Amino acid sequence: MAAKARMDSVGELGRGVKLLHDPVLNKGTAFSDEERDALGLRGLLPPRVHTQEEQVQRVLANVRAMPTDLDRYLELVALQDRNESLFYRLVVDHIEEMMPIIYTPTVGQACQNYGHIFRRSRGLYISLEDRGRVAELLGNWPHRDVRVIVVTDGERILGLGDLGTDGMGIPIGKLALYTACAGIHPTQCLPVTLDVGTNNESLLEDPLYLGLSRRRVRGEAYDELIDEFLQAAQEVFPNVLIQLEDFANLNAFRLLDKYRDRLCTFDDDIQGTGSVGLAGIYSALRITGRKLSEQRFLFLGAGEAGLGIGQLLVAALMDEGLDEEAARQRCWLFDSQGLVVSGRDAIPYPKRPYAHDHEPVTDFVAAVEALRPTAIIGASGQPGSFDEGVIEAMARSNERPIVFALSNPTSKAECTAEQAYRWSEGRAIFASGSPFDPVELGTQTFVPGQGNNAYIFPGVGLGVVVSEATRVTDEMFFTAAKTLAAQVGEEDLAKGRIYPSLTRIREVSAKIAAAVAEIAWTRGLTERERPGDILADVESRMFDPAYASYV
Numbered sequence: 001m002a003a004k005a006r007m008d009s010v011g012e013l014g015r016g017v018k019l020l021h022d023p024v025l026n027k028g029t030a031f032s033d034e035e036r037d038a039l040g041l042r043g044l045l046p047p048r049v050h051t052q053e054e055q056v057q058r059v060l061a062n063v064r065a066m067p068t069d070l071d072r073y074l075e076l077v078a079l080q081d082r083n084e085s086l087f088y089r090l091v092v093d094h095i096e097e098m099m100p101i102i103y104t105p106t107v108g109q110a111c112q113n114y115g116h117i118f119r120r121s122r123g124l125y126i127s128l129e130d131r132g133r134v135a136e137l138l139g140n141w142p143h144r145d146v147r148v149i150v151v152t153d154g155e156r157i158l159g160l161g162d163l164g165t166d167g168m169g170i171p172i173g174k175l176a177l178y179t180a181c182a183g184i185h186p187t188q189c190l191p192v193t194l195d196v197g198t199n200n201e202s203l204l205e206d207p208l209y210l211g212l213s214r215r216r217v218r219g220e221a222y223d224e225l226i227d228e229f230l231q232a233a234q235e236v237f238p239n240v241l242i243q244l245e246d247f248a249n250l251n252a253f254r255l256l257d258k259y260r261d262r263l264c265t266f267d268d269d270i271q272g273t274g275s276v277g278l279a280g281i282y283s284a285l286r287i288t289g290r291k292l293s294e295q296r297f298l299f300l301g302a303g304e305a306g307l308g309i310g311q312l313l314v315a316a317l318m319d320e321g322l323d324e325e326a327a328r329q330r331c332w333l334f335d336s337q338g339l340v341v342s343g344r345d346a347i348p349y350p351k352r353p354y355a356h357d358h359e360p361v362t363d364f365v366a367a368v369e370a371l372r373p374t375a376i377i378g379a380s381g382q383p384g385s386f387d388e389g390v391i392e393a394m395a396r397s398n399e400r401p402i403v404f405a406l407s408n409p410t411s412k413a414e415c416t417a418e419q420a421y422r423w424s425e426g427r428a429i430f431a432s433g434s435p436f437d438p439v440e441l442g443t444q445t446f447v448p449g450q451g452n453n454a455y456i457f458p459g460v461g462l463g464v465v466v467s468e469a470t471r472v473t474d475e476m477f478f479t480a481a482k483t484l485a486a487q488v489g490e491e492d493l494a495k496g497r498i499y500p501s502l503t504r505i506r507e508v509s510a511k512i513a514a515a516v517a518e519i520a521w522t523r524g525l526t527e528r529e530r531p532g533d534i535l536a537d538v539e540s541r542m543f544d545p546a547y548a549s550y551v
Helices: 002-013 015-022 034-040 052-065 071-081 083-091 095-101 104-112 134-139 166-184 220-234 249-257 268-288 306-320 322-330 364-371 388-397 417-423 456-465 474-486 488-493 502-522 534-540
Strands: 122-126 148-152 189-195 241-245 263-267 295-301 331-335 375-378 401-404 429-432 439-443 442-448
Touching: 002 375, 015 220, 034 071, 052 071, 052 083, 071 083, 071 095, 071 104, 083 095, 083 166, 095 104, 095 502, 104 166, 134 220, 148 166, 148 488, 166 189, 166 456, 166 502, 189 220, 189 502, 220 249, 241 249, 241 268, 241 456, 249 268, 249 306, 263 268, 268 375, 268 401, 268 429, 268 456, 268 474, 268 488, 295 306, 295 364, 306 322, 306 331, 306 474, 331 364, 364 388, 388 417, 417 429, 417 439, 456 502, 456 534, 474 502, 502 534
Parallel strands: 122 189, 148 189, 148 241, 241 263, 295 331, 295 375, 375 401, 401 429
Antiparallel strands: 439 442
């Protein structure tokens, strides 16, 4: 019966060349002799039948032979466009090597060049000119059981700024990680870019730019398009989770506040980053042997990432027994104007709870020396801002200073792993947003942790999808952080690594998904019947990129 169902599925989509051009069903040279006869493929492929493992060897060699990471990115995109199962088999089996290519840092370079390297459209592009018919556009998508949408308006792509429609590489990359890291089927994933214009002058002057050649729209017209899209997405895909991605600060917080209690949605830059940051802090404290309530945190950057981590840290501090005001007093912000203090004029509302009584300080080293934080968290997009003076100041007041340089891509990191270790004489507990190689210092080898959201959002999304939760809550991200931190072993900590190896990412995502699904059932956020073993149920639903047999 299963074989017949697969044959029926293939029959609906075509045979022969049409089948070879369908990336969901195509197996290339792995089609068996029986399948070639049954599906009209005889003669359309070289005669030798290869295993998927042999195909992986071929494409891996081709990827590694490319001269640059951007060329490797293009090679992988081409593979994804012709054979998705093989693409995900390669990524899953070589996750540490492939993730920096399909996502940060290489995806940032790809977005910067998107209009010039564009080959084949993937995902949906919805522009201001489509107002009034967004549901119709969503209906054009060929797959009906969409469970996860990642949507951006391209205004704040990583730390690179406004890339407009060329930011589509981010939703595509994020959803590739949903599949590779958490096993959500690729046909259940939909990347979307909302084109409301761009204020990037170089793109407006570029004849190869892919988006509307106009400046960004604000106000009522913008809000109407966002609202129409979100409502239409829920109608066309009733069980969909919508991840807001790389919206600028002025929209990210208000859109999350507006829709979080109405739709199944979250903002990864705020909540996902908060969760992965908190998990790293929990792991770092296992090295220092101190309590969370004894820490003082200084953030460089007061945007979505910094405030997202701050908000979740406050929740964690309150979980340890501090009241809300005392918890917020443990978190300090330093933005483009200096230390955020209560006497400053016109403080934006997301920053106000962290504006404490203190004299103004406009130099970050001076702020470190004045506040004596136990941890500095960089989310500024300002490369090199954790200079030697900053790290040395942290090392003078802390036996084991916690230094998180989380800005992406690598070119935007506040400092490198090597700088943090060398300037602190090997005492820093370091994490970054993009990967850094191990660092040798004297007789020690340090393995820097990568505080990548890929440890969080795929697992959270899987938990929501499996449980069919109707909402995504902060409690889910708090629980995800604790679950992630619990996966860090003593061997990891001994090497200075405060996140588990990426090679365990699917195992980690499954455990996070089970914890998130548990919350959905406990809080009454789903009508699906609770399974006896939630983790086993999660694991049974994860997509494995092995080839199916069609005969």
